[in-house]
Amino acid sequence: MSVLRPFRATDMFKFNNVNLDVWTETYGISFYLSYLSRWPDLCCVQQAPSGRMMGYILGKAEGSGAEWHGHVTALTVAPEYRRLSLARKMMDLLEFVSDEIYRGFFVDLYVRCANYVAIDMYEKLGYSVYRRVREYYGSLGVGKGGRDEEDAFGPDMRKPLSRDPGRRSVRPNGRDIIVSAHDVP
Amino acid sequence: MSSFAALERQLRPIYDSLDTGSNKSAVVACNKLLKKHPGNELVKALKALALVRLQKVEESLVLCDEVLASKPTDDAVLTAMMHVLRGLGRNIDTVTMFEEAFKQQPSNEELGAQTFFANVRAGHWKSAQQIATRMHKQFHEDRYLYWSVISTVLQANDTTTPSSMKNLLYKLAHRLITSGKAPSYVHTDRFHLHLSILRELELYDEARVLLDHDVGKSICAANLACDELRRDITKLQNRQKQEGEFAESKIVEKGDRNWLEFLSFLDAVFILDTEPDQSSEAFKTACLDRMEHARQVLEKVSEKDGKKDRSGPLALLELEKRARSCDIKQDDERLLTLLKSYFEQFGDKACCYEDLQPYVVLDGDDLSSWTSFLESVPSSITTTNELQRRINVHKLLRCNLTASQLTLEAETTRASLYFTEYLQTLPLGANLPNTELQPADDLAILAGCAYVNLWTISKEEKYLYIAASLLEYGLLKSNASFLMRLMLVRIYRLLGAPTLALEHYRAIQTKQVQHDTLSHFILSRASTFSLAATGDLTFATECLETSQIYLSNSQETADFVVRAFTGEKYSQIPEFITFEDHLDNSLQRDIIKMEHVRMRFTHEVVNSDIMDLELIELKFIFDRNHHDNRDFQILPDYQPRIIPNFNDQTMLFGRGEGHGWLMTLLRMYIRALQQSSDLDDTVEEKLLIGDRPKLAADSGNKAPLRDRLRERPQEDLAELTPDEVALLDFTTGLADWLGCHHDYIRPPPSVVLAEAAKQSELKTGHPLKGVEILPTPPNGSPNGHHKKDEEAPAITEPPEIVVNFFNTMKARFDEAQQSSVVDALHVATLIQEAFIFLVIETLRFKSASVIKIYKLNSLVQSFKAIKTNAVEILKDISVSLGKQSDRESTAEARKVFTESCSPIVTPEVTHEFVLNVAKKVGDARKKVLEGVGKGMTRVCSNHSQ
Known part of the structure; x- marks a missing residue:
């Protein structure tokens, strides 16, 4: 149970509760913008009804020929929202878009x-x-x-x-x- | 040809030097080549670039203007020049350069695109749109049409566009987008753009046609951004009913568990369909039917999902809440039953508390029944699931506590209960690796919240000692808990132990954009703790490093806007621009700037160079439309609903600074600096390099700066502490008193410009561009002073508020020193700041010749007396801060600390552990008290000659 919506540039102002976790890296502005400027449909956010960010996924499509595929670059869920199958839902979306839109092989x-x-x-x-x-x-x-x-x-x-x-x-x-x-x- | 190849070969090392940052050797290599090819534009451009990077702005400008005058069209020259101009902040000149080039080669498509992008970077949407339209006509590519469409939309949304133009521009965008040969839905982002225009123009029926088209449907099914727009338009079109049915089918048939679907589904239950209004009986009856249906659907979903998904049960709660707010209550018990069952099912999830928060705003019987239910939850804890349940019980009980339950005794009992249970349950996570968070963490956080609340109730610092010690212990067990660290940052600042706060802040490793959202934790009113006057630049450096992100933003973000254009990701372009704008005009950015200025003046010599520089920067800031990106939500909030939350409780001096605080400080500083500076607007206009900030469409109606600097809106003052208000009164009195003398003595613009031109020529060997040097006026004296024809203003006695400030504030200091370390530091640093204002405002009247020419003797006598008194008081304060600092690191002080902590001293949290915290706090306080004290004497001796 959560809102599934696109990752937006301004989400960089809101991802602290997710990114302060030790295993999640905070990259430079250009990292996030380079994904959003090419594969916005492979980047999404799970948000709690309260508006707090729960987690996000960033992905891309790459490779040539039979290697053309969707790639998961970052997948992260804030500590307090783990064990709620959020990661699975975000993976489902990324797989769906990689399959339907990008027609990737894997x-x-x-x-x-x-x-x-x-x-x-x-x-x-x-x-x-x-x-x-x-x-x-x-x-x-x-x-x-x-x-x-x-x-x-x-x-x-x-x-x-x-x-x-x-x-x-x-x-x-x-x-x-x-x-x-x-x-x- | 061979000479061209030779030149090419010789250019390569210059590029290499530039790439590796060896700008000096690039200049040397350029000079060598320029000897052989004196007119080569590329070499000149590259040299200009190296010079900009070496901060040799004046020299670079000369070359830069030479190249620009030759109207280059060569790709390499243009690229190099783009970087030069960017370094000089001259985006507008970049635009002109590309426009000139494109004019010379109108069939060059690449040049056209570059010209378009230059306009995009500069935010010139109107010209961007015109170029895109021209390119579409000339090169017949669909995407150029869309470039012109989105440029029009961006122009409509720009703050510089008057609101009356907005609709007109959207209509133009609409006309353009429908003129395309291919329909917009061949491309997801074109479709998105099209929908967003239709939404803005309220052309919902037209949007419907697109959305109901098969391609439209399939785009929305696979693209969240388009689906978001679809949902929005549907709502605006009052099609809640259809949307509800659509959502229901997605929930039931496709197993969609996006909460947005549940919200749409619930929206449809409470719509006014054929009923006149919400209070009518007809509405209630219709709702009851629909509610029954919704309940059945949601119950089935809940049953099917079980513990796998919380959507069903949570939507049932939401349904009940909405029914109650429409006054349609079937069953009084229902909400409680749902709450209880939700807790039974999901009480062992960490998010249970957050999930239930909107639904547990209860009173009367409901509240007591809910409370007794929670109290009956077994308190024995043997598993992590039981522990999580227990934590949720505590949080849910705590949030509904009433005033009578928040006495000192009751809160003390509660705090120690949380703490005891924390220690009891810690072993449950004993086997976790040290990078993991401990499952018991929230109990320590709850205890921390309770002790902080005890401090708020009693004002006794001992409760902060306990909170600090227990959270330090919590971190020992759960090193990765950034929440505990952030709480500690706040607590240590309240305790006047800034270095400890900084340590914890650094340990959470804020990076990149987090500097904007989180640095308020450590830099808010940081000048209180700054030891810059003694040469310790820790906080000043922190300000500069934190501000790097704003530089990255202005250098990088626009590139991605351009990339989004090339990749036709129109949905992202407005988002990127919003992001860039929010960061560029960030409130925190300028709060940091202000704090840095305050620190800077304590350790640098106050002279006209620094003052002019800061004046220009602060004036830029003053006209910005600020955005507040600061993240306060990150702090845990487990305080009862009826009292202020943890964030508000732990703000330094009980007052969070915001826009009003910033504007007030800006007014104080700009006014003082402007009075003492020789730069007036005409001089500034001539001397300033680079683009001016864009002005919002409404800025024309604003009062002149001079008047705006005198404003003091009540809502702004509310963000200031009483002592800050006292400083404001002092600076206002001072500026009012000396203003007329400054205005009379300030040399006329022509003289200032002539002097600037002379300096520039000495430095670069070239005259200053655009500045005509007038001959020295006949009444000018050789040392640059010009007596005006009008009569000199009368010298008046200093106002009371200025004369008495230092004595009054000294008394305030004595009082503050009794109450707390931070209060003492706050008052002390403000008195020091007042002294610096006095220095700034009187610098002009320092030289003997000025005093003589303008007969300022009696004025000088007046402010000298005030200054001498100020110096004496500052020295006094310095001594008492020194004494206070000695008391802080004594065994006695540590004993007070450890004894205060006795409620938490246990076999786990040992006396030694607490003693160590006491020692660290004592040392940190000693350091800051001593440093601020010593800094004051330094400031006095630096500024008092």
């Missing part, structure tokens, strides 16, 4: 290895690991108790859309495939 996203909760959630939503990217999160990936080896390998997770009925964009052994961050667009 949707993909990167997670930190240490973020078991997130990986678990995406698996439930139908995502699977396509490959693991070395050093994707750089120094941000330092988990509890210093640098965790696993943290350096962020999985790239994918879910095929209706345009890929043969599920060519995913593979069962994705966890074993490790690529360097340079090889990822």
Whole structure:
């Protein structure tokens, strides 16, 4: 239960309760505006009836040929609104738009290895690991108790859309495939 | 050709230097090339760019004007010049440059687009529209038509456009958009633009045709922005009934759980369909039927969703609330039953309290029944779900507390209950990693709120000590809790421990745009705590760093407006422009600026350069239409509804500063600086480089600046503390007293300009553009003083308010010192500020020759006496601040602190822990008291010669 609406430039004035959470990064103005100026329909907000922002998703469409796909750049929910399936609803929207409007073959996203909760959630939503990217999160990936080896390998997770009925964009052994961050667009 | 290639090769290192910020070597390389190719415009433009970046504005201007005069059309030159002009703040000249170029090459489509974008960046919507129209005619591309349409819309919405023009411009936009060959719905954002024009013109039937078209329907189904417009238009068209049916089908058939659908569904229940008005019986009967239907639908939804979604149960509550407000009550118990069942079902969710807040505004029997229900919720806690439920019970009970329940005793009991339960339930989160928030956090926050409220009730500082210590303990357990940190920032400022507040503020790592929305936490009235006079520029630097975001905004945002044009994302363009405007004209931006000026004058020598500079900037600010983007909602608010919320309770000096405060301080400073400056409007107009701020359409009706500076609206003064009002009275008295002498002595504009031209020529070797130097007038004296023909104003005695200010305020200081550290600092820094005003206002009368020529001896005697007295008082205050600072970091002071905290000293929150907090608070207070005290003597010796 929440209002689902487009992410607007002025939401930058309102996202503090979401962004002050340690795991959510606040980027420069140009980061948000570059998404909004190209893929406004892949960026949306969940808002409480009181008007408070609960969370948001920012995405883009990229790739060429069979790699044309929707990408989730940021997905975040404020601490007090977790466990309400908000993330799922925002993912539903992003998948729907990637499928219907952009006609992408799949949707993909990167997670930190240490973020078991997130990986678990995406698996439930139908995502699977396509490959693991070395050093994707750089120094941000330092988990509890210093640098965790696993943290350096962020999985790239994918879910095929209706345009890929043969599920060519995913593979069962994705966890074993490790690529360097340079090889990822 | 080969020489061209050679030049090309030699240019590359210049670009490299510019890219890497080695501007000096870029200048050297340019000079070398200019020797061989003295007329090369590109090299000149690049040199101008490097010079701008080196802050060598005057030199850059000369080159810049040379290149502009040659009317360049070359792409590389134009691009370089665009950056130069942007650096000089001359967007209008960029527009002219591109327009000239496009005029010379009218078939160059790229140049046309660049000219269009230059107008977009400058916000010249009318010319932008004309260029786009021309481009559409010439290049036959549909998008140019849409560029002209949205430019027209933007012109209509611009503050510089008179409101009478708005409708006309929208009509023009409508005519343009319907003239296109392809229908707007071939493109989502064109469709969006079209709908927004129809909405503005109230052409709902026309909009209906678009919306009911198959393509229109499918666009709205997949695009939230278009769907938002659709919803809006439908409502404006009074089609609530149809919209309700549509929403119902989405909710029931498609499982849509967007709350907006539920609101539309509920709106349809309470519409006036065929009934005359809401009080009629017919309306009530019709509503009852519709309500019954709605209830059935929502109950089914609730049943189906169970715990998965809160929409159904919450919509049932909303239905009941609306029924009550229409006075249609079927069942008195219903609201309570729904509340209880909602709590049973979702009480273990953190958002339950927020969800129920609008529905628990109860009284009488309802309230007592609700309260006893909440009190009967079992208080044993073994799981995190039970803990969350318990927290919600506390919050819900607390928000409905009545005045009789808010006594010192009752609140004390409550505070310690929250705290005890906090300690009891902390172990539930013991296994979480330290980056996670603890599930018990809200109990500590509740306890913090209760102790702060106890402080508000009793005015006893000891309650703030407890609040600070327990929140510090909370952070020890839940390091990522930014809410606790923000509460601590407020509490430490109230305690006069600014460095601790700053530490916590920095720990939440505010970045980018958050500097605008959150910096009020630390920079509001920060000059109270500034040690700039002693050379410690911590807060002054914080002001400057925080203000970087405004620079990024003016450099970056317009680029994305241009990108949105290229990508045809018309729905975003007005949003980006609003964003840019809100940040550019941010209230917080100028509050920070004001605080910085106040700090600056305490540590820099007050001379005419600084005064002129600040005067110009402050005058710009004075005419802005401010937007308040500050985020106060971020603070937790668990105080009972009938008392002020936590934010209001913890404002420094009990008064939040806003637009009125800013305007008052601006009036004080601008008036003083203007009197002591030689810059009058004509001089400023000639000397100022760059564009002037755009004036709103209504600004023509405003009174002249001189008169506006004397205004003192009551609502503005309400944002000032009584001591700030005293400062205002002092500065007003001072300005009234000395104004006529300033006006008489100030040299005429021609002399000021001649002097400026002389200085500029000495610096750059070129005469100042646009300034004619007149020969020295016959009555001019060699040192630049010009006696006027009119008679000199009579010298009067200083007004009482000026003479008595320092003594009165000294008494206020003695009193404030007894009440609290911050009050003492507040009064002390205001007295110091008054002294600085005295310095600013009397600087002109300092030189012996002026005194002699204008026979100012008796005037000088008057203000010298006031100054001497002020210096003595400041020195006194400095000594007593010093003594106070010594008392702060003693064992005795710490003992008072730790003893105050005894209610929370437990095996967990140990005496050592509290002692450590006491020590930190003591040290921080010592530092600021000592620093402000020492700074005062510094200010006296710097300014008192």
